[in-house]
Amino acid sequence: TAGITQAPTSQILAAGRSMTLRCTQDMRHNAMYWYRQDLGLGLRLIHYSNTAGTTGKGEVPDGYSVSRANTDDFPLTLASAVPSQTSVYFCASSRDRGPGELFFGEGSRLTVL
């Protein structure tokens, strides 16, 4: 079972360039999320989507945008990358927006130089 698939696994990006991190889930979950993880800071929520067609801002949304055109895909875009966006990015999903288990992907390591 694939669950959550993220791509790319890792990427080096020049500052000022744009980048889209892809996330696809095959569990038909309604809710999806993007987190970033920096050393010593745990995971911080960037954006979320409770259902296809809707998105919301999390704890650290600046510099990122998301879209949710369908249930399965939830791409994260950095329009103009900056070095402070160097991080490991995790996509997650849950069946709905209520309490329950979050399923995470394996992460995308992004380095902005």
Added chain:
Amino acid sequence: LAKTTQPISMDSYEGQEVNITCSHNNIATNDYITWYQQFPSQGPRFIIQGYKTKVTNEVASLFIPADRKSSTLSLPRVSLSDTAVYYCLVGDWGGGFKTIFGAGTRLFVKA
């Protein structure tokens, strides 16, 4: 949003029971308490979730006192493979979904 406080790190030996306590003084009525485990270079994995009293599954137990201002994750007879970071989350995941993971507790199990 209820902020959580956990110990930064803990050491244990194989076969011991490990208890990790999380403080969440500002927990709201609708909030649930959830614990995740994360290994290096992997995404977090759900361990257990509860609202009050005690919850037990095949890998852990979660103890929540009546005031719900703290919770304790109990891992029975840990092994080397339980070395990981453990996160305590508090939230109701209602509309306007927001979560705070915090820095977690790094558990190191020694032989």
